[in-house]
Structures are given as structure tokens and as C-alpha cells.
Amino acid sequence: MSDTHAQSVAFVRETEIPQQPPPMLESGAVKWVRENLFSGWFNTIMTLIALYLVFKILVGAAPWFYNGVWDAGSIRECRDILAGKTGACFAVLVDRWDHLVFGFKYPQDAYWRPLIAFLLLLVAAAPALFGKYLPRKMLILTAIYPFVAFWLIWGGTLWLPVMVAASIIATAMVFRLVEGMAISTRQILAGAVGLVSGLGLAWLLFKGAGELVFIANNIGASGLSIVPYILFWAAGIFTYVCFIPMGIFVGYAIYQSAEDGGLVTIVTALFAIYFMLAYLLGPVSGTLNSIIPLELQAVPSRDMGGFMLCMILGTVCVSLSVPLGIVLALGRQSNMPLIKGVCVVFIEFVRGVPLITLLFVANVMLAYFMPPNSNFDLILRVIIMITMFSSAYIAEVIRGGLAALPKGQYEAADSLGLNYAQATRLIILPQALKISIPGIVNVAVGLFKDTTLVSVISMFDIVGMIRGPIQQSTDWISIYWEVYGFAALLFFVVCYSISQYSQWLERQLQTDHH
Amino acid sequence: MAEAAQMQVSDEVAITIQNMNKWYGTFHVLRDIDLTVQRGERIVICGPSGSGKSTLIRCIKALEEHQAGSIEVDGTLLSSDLKNIDKIRSEVGMCFQHFNLFPHLTILENCTLAPIWVRKTPKKEAEETAMHFLPKVKIPEQADKYPGQLSGGQQQRVAIARSLCMRPRIMLFDEPTSALDPEMIKEVLDTMIELAEEGMTMLCVTHEMGFARQVANRVIFMDAGQIVEQNEPEAFFNNPQSDRTKLFLSQILGH
Numbered sequence A: 001m002s003d004t005h006a007q008s009v010a011f012v013r014e015t016e017i018p019q020q021p022p023p024m025l026e027s028g029a030v031k032w033v034r035e036n037l038f039s040g041w042f043n044t045i046m047t048l049i050a051l052y053l054v055f056k057i058l059v060g061a062a063p064w065f066y067n068g069v070w071d072a073g074s075i076r077e078c079r080d081i082l083a084g085k086t087g088a089c090f091a092v093l094v095d096r097w098d099h100l101v102f103g104f105k106y107p108q109d110a111y112w113r114p115l116i117a118f119l120l121l122l123v124a125a126a127p128a129l130f131g132k133y134l135p136r137k138m139l140i141l142t143a144i145y146p147f148v149a150f151w152l153i154w155g156g157t158l159w160l161p162v163m164v165a166a167s168i169i170a171t172a173m174v175f176r177l178v179e180g181m182a183i184s185t186r187q188i189l190a191g192a193v194g195l196v197s198g199l200g201l202a203w204l205l206f207k208g209a210g211e212l213v214f215i216a217n218n219i220g221a222s223g224l225s226i227v228p229y230i231l232f233w234a235a236g237i238f239t240y241v242c243f244i245p246m247g248i249f250v251g252y253a254i255y256q257s258a259e260d261g262g263l264v265t266i267v268t269a270l271f272a273i274y275f276m277l278a279y280l281l282g283p284v285s286g287t288l289n290s291i292i293p294l295e296l297q298a299v300p301s302r303d304m305g306g307f308m309l310c311m312i313l314g315t316v317c318v319s320l321s322v323p324l325g326i327v328l329a330l331g332r333q334s335n336m337p338l339i340k341g342v343c344v345v346f347i348e349f350v351r352g353v354p355l356i357t358l359l360f361v362a363n364v365m366l367a368y369f370m371p372p373n374s375n376f377d378l379i380l381r382v383i384i385m386i387t388m389f390s391s392a393y394i395a396e397v398i399r400g401g402l403a404a405l406p407k408g409q410y411e412a413a414d415s416l417g418l419n420y421a422q423a424t425r426l427i428i429l430p431q432a433l434k435i436s437i438p439g440i441v442n443v444a445v446g447l448f449k450d451t452t453l454v455s456v457i458s459m460f461d462i463v464g465m466i467r468g469p470i471q472q473s474t475d476w477i478s479i480y481w482e483v484y485g486f487a488a489l490l491f492f493v494v495c496y497s498i499s500q501y502s503q504w505l506e507r508q509l510q511t512d513h514h
Numbered sequence B: 001m002a003e004a005a006q007m008q009v010s011d012e013v014a015i016t017i018q019n020m021n022k023w024y025g026t027f028h029v030l031r032d033i034d035l036t037v038q039r040g041e042r043i044v045i046c047g048p049s050g051s052g053k054s055t056l057i058r059c060i061k062a063l064e065e066h067q068a069g070s071i072e073v074d075g076t077l078l079s080s081d082l083k084n085i086d087k088i089r090s091e092v093g094m095c096f097q098h099f100n101l102f103p104h105l106t107i108l109e110n111c112t113l114a115p116i117w118v119r120k121t122p123k124k125e126a127e128e129t130a131m132h133f134l135p136k137v138k139i140p141e142q143a144d145k146y147p148g149q150l151s152g153g154q155q156q157r158v159a160i161a162r163s164l165c166m167r168p169r170i171m172l173f174d175e176p177t178s179a180l181d182p183e184m185i186k187e188v189l190d191t192m193i194e195l196a197e198e199g200m201t202m203l204c205v206t207h208e209m210g211f212a213r214q215v216a217n218r219v220i221f222m223d224a225g226q227i228v229e230q231n232e233p234e235a236f237f238n239n240p241q242s243d244r245t246k247l248f249l250s251q252i253l254g255h
């Protein structure tokens, strides 16, 4: 071969010709502009019109920005400085910075605490958000974070969050223990747990019935209205009549579930956590604190405010409502009619009610349902309501993801012998969640912005601060664009980051063609 | 034919189906199925679409419940007892028409998932098993790719490897080549032939009659939920007894 070549071909290139760059007109900015802005007469006209509009808007708005006054004590001073010129009065942001960010009641010498909590949030969120690129061990940071943040923001004794964390770890250990047990032991345990929980539920219902009757009598005594009086009495009697059968039913259901053992472990774990929370935490952490005092100045929930409140509500509610939404979506697909029914009713009910109604309920009504002497934290109530609300939406988004999976995936998982929990965790959820990312992010962004609705139940989040203490103060009366623009900017930064993150995540999870 | 003769069929019984019936609602899908499969048998099941072939296979795999009669697989009676069902499911391998690989997991993870989670095999051992079977189905050096990056034929062979990693004693195939382009059919069939030569007990729903002639020791023809006819391949193709079989064969071999 090589001989023939040597004779017939004068020159044989030994290396490949390097690729040549495409001609100038076919690459880079020029090509992009030509193809996207001036590809035809229609496109060209639209481009010119758009450019003109952008130009006009910039020219109109620019003086407002560059004439802006940053140093003034009140809106009148601001106007004096501007002396008739168009210009923003950014001084309000400087003057009321603390209020916008922390609310007007949070103790000033404790501002560093939420700040550190915020910085730690960035650290703690990283392992959960960028799991692939960070060591798995860092997830421990994410797990500890809620307790640290709670302690930093609310203050009080460190022992309380430590105890809660300890009880969660203990519950996980109970879970492991039960999981490792032989089926026969588990069945006995299920019987015991069924009995305890049945009795517990019966007892709770009994107390609840008492409360309902108590409320009924209160309403009756106030002579306000006959309808709620009768309703509450009826509900009370209904609960009295139901409590024994309900208790027995739940107990029996738990006992029956011993077959798979899965539910039992969960219920056992829940009970462990419940008892520890209710009966141990308060006294034990109090005692520990008196021995080794580890305390920060306590800040009550009603003193939280500003953008900090939005961040607290946003992060807590998003991180709670995603898991809850998953559970609801799976529950809605369940073959067990009771579980399915509960999930459907919950989702449909919550979706059918405006969030603002739920917030009013949290503010006013929920107090009725609590035992008279308990003081159930307002922020906690609001968190419960927002979480319920968004978890119902997230559940529906995830249900869409579940429905989009081909039936073959379930079959393949079944045919390999994976049980329900394994198939769900390893096969179904990873794929369904991936499909649901855009929808979940949509709900999360909406939720984050909806946290400003708490201003209508007289909580002073950033919008509440602007509408109340800032706009109604004599100094900054009727200031408008600057403060709302600032709030919008803050929300935009957060929401835009969330959306960018989700797009990045979607690209990461793409597996069909690299 | 020579090859088929070499393959051993033992006296041991792998599957016994007696008088089995199944309904979907009021629709009677499977009627009075009686079938005994010896260990080492290679059975091809054919029949017109909708005749209940998939349903039969899925009943054996305990993916569907039957309402009357009995199915015994590997000495275990299929009942509603969950433990038995799990046992059958993990000991009988199955390949589907549409492969059903898990698209979010790599080829290797697809193969090691069930051994790790169902059999509790240590991860390293499971990976060694997978790396033993993947070259056997001629998927070398693709272990870290995702299913979406492979061709259909490759995907089906990975699916076979995934089943084999569970060390099944019986393999079920439900039209493993019907979703494939013609040039990929052969590579999958070759893999199946190799499997048969190693003495695997196999039930294949397929219309690849060449495969049936070469590998099967019995061909079963189903129609309208019944087993109409079964025979050795030679006799089945050359001398079909029932009219329905003749019609089916003329349609499938005719063109």
C-alpha cells in the first residue's frame, strides 16, 4: 500500500488539517444580530420600535435615579434638596433600613443574630442544593441548621432546640430498631402501638368534644347567634359519640398494617416524637438551662418583622410544603380508600379557599380551637396555614409528574421485587420530581411573594412595615415608589435566583443526551 | 435444530399452571390455562394480538392476580400472600417490549439497584456481578452511560442483563424485539439464544419464528385467552392441527 502511495501521490499529508474558523459573517455577535434582530423587514421594524421604546423609558427614568437624594431626614427635607427637580428620595431607605429589614420591634442589639442566621442559611442550603459537587457529609450542616437558626432568631435557651434535635434523633433510632425487628415482634408491637394510639385518639377526641361544647356554651352565653351555638353543640356531641369507634378503628388499622411493617414503624416513630415533645421538652430543657445556662435574649414572635419575616416564612414554608406535598400526592394515588379520601378532601378543600381566608382563620379562628390557656404562637399558626396552602398546590404539581411516568416504570420496579417504599423512593419519585421541578418552583416563587399577605393580619412584614410605620409616619408620609420599588427589588432578587437555580437543576438532571 | 437437541430439559418442574382463569372486570381474558414447564425448557408463545399472551406472562410473574385455578412457580404457590409474591417477583426475571430501563440511573445502577435493595448484596459485589453480565450481553464500557444514550437493541440487552443480575432461574420475555428496528433484532435474539444455550428456563412471547425454530423445544399458540395448540417447533410449523393456527401461521409467514 505505502509503495503505491509513494509512487502515485506526490504528497501525503501526515496530520489532519486543523478546523478553520467559520467566516466572520457566520460567527459571533454579527451573526447573532443579523439572525435575531434584522432577519426580515418585519423583524427589523419591530427591533427599531423596541429600541426606541427602551430608549424613551431610559431617558424618562434616568433623572429620577441620578437626581436621587440619599441623605435626608424626612420627605420635606428631600423635596427641599431636589428643589423642584424630578428625583427619587432614596433617603428613606437609609433612614428606615433597619425597619425594612428587621421590623420595628426586633431589638437593635440583636440584629447580628438574624444576619448570621441568614449567612448560615447560604452555607446550609448549599449541600442540599448543589449535592453533586459537595461532600455528602456536609448535609449534616443542613440538618443542624433549623435548630441553630431558630435559636439565633428567637433566642431563649439553647437547650430547647437541642432537646428537639435529640428527640428527632431518638425517634430515628426507634425507627431503625423497629425496622430491624422480626415480623412477629413487629406484630406484637403493632398491636401495642395500635392500642395506645387508639386510646390516645379517643382521649384527644374526648377532650376536643369538651372544647367544642365549651365554645358552644361561650357563644350561647354571649347571645350572639343561634346557628354557631347549635353547630358547635352538634359537633361536640358528634365527637363524643364517635370517639370510641374512631379510636378502635385507628388502633385496628395500625394493628392490621403489621403485615408490611412500614406504617407501624412510622406511627411508632411519630408517637415517640409526640410524647417527647409534649411531655419532656419544656421541663427538661428548663432544668438543663438552670444547671448550664446557655441563653440569648428571647424575642417573641410578634416582634419579628420586615423582610426578615418574609424570609423566615418563605424558607420554612417552602421546605415544609415540598415534603408534605409529596406525601399528599402519593396519598392521593394510594389504593387505600381512607388515605386517598383524606388526601383528596384536604387538597380540594385547601385549593378551594383563598390564602387570605386561611390567614384570617390562623389569626382569629385557630385561637378558638386551642385549649383556653395555651398560647399558640402566631408565626407558627401562619406557617401552618401557608404550608397547608402551598403543599396542596405542590401535591397537584407532583401528581402531574407521577401521572407522566410511563406505567412500565412501575412494572419494572415491581418485577425486580422492589417493595412500595423502595420503588417510590428510588424509581418513581426521582423521575416524578424531576418532571415537576418547574411547577414546584412556580409554587415556591408564588408562596414567597404571598408571604407579604400576612400584612393584612397585622403582622409587620416588609409590606406591612411600609404601609404602616413608614408611610404613616410624619417624616415619610406618602412616600411610595422608593419603598415599594425597594421591596420589589428584594423579592425580584430572591425569586429570580430561585428560578435560575431551578433551570440549572433541570439541566443537571438531564440524562437523555449529553 | 441440532443445537436445540443438545440443550438439556430436566425432569424437574419449574412452573405448573392448573385450570387458571383470569378476568379483567367482566372480560374473561384467560380461560382454563393448563401448562407445565420443565426446568431448562425454552417455550415460545405466539398468537394474535389481544389473545392474552402478555397477561399469561404477567400472571406467572405475579404482576397480575388470577381469579381461579393455581400457579406454582419453583415450588411456590402464588396466592395473595405478599411474601410469596415478593419471592416470585425477585426470582423470575422479566423483559418487556419497551425495555423499561430506569432513565435516571446509569446502566450500572440499573443493574445493581435490585440486588442491592432487594437481595441486600453489598454494593461492590453487586457491581462485580453487573460487570460480569454486561459484557455477556455485549454492552462493554457503557456502564456509566444513561439508557437514553443507548440504541434500542442495546437497551433491551441491558434490560436482560438487569434481570440476570438477580440470578433468576426462569426468564420471561414479552415481545422483546417488537419495538426494535430490524437490524437490532438480531443482536437481542443472539443474546437470548446464548441464554438458552446455558440452560435457562425461558418463556418467550415472540413472533420471531426463526428464533422459535432454532431455540424452542415447544411452541404454544394462544387465541382468545386459550391455549389452542402446542407442539415441537418442527411439527408446529409443518403440520399445524387447528384451523386457527393455520390461519395465524399463514398470516405471519405468508408475507
Ligand SMILES: Nc1ncnc2c1ncn2[C@@H]1O[C@H](COP(=O)(O)OP(=O)(O)O)[C@@H](O)[C@H]1O
Binding pocket: B024, B027, B029, B047, B048, B049, B050, B051, B052, B053, B054, B055, B056
Ligand atoms: N389492565 C387491563 N384491563 C382491562 N383489559 C385488559 C388489561 N390489559 C389487557 N387487557 C385486555 O386483555 C386482552 C389480552 O391482552 P394481552 O394479554 O395484552 O394480549 P396480547 O399480549 O396477547 O396482545 C386484550 O383484549 C386487552 O384489551
Ligand SMILES: [Mg+2]
Binding pocket: B053, B054, B055, B174, B175
Ligand atoms: Mg402483549
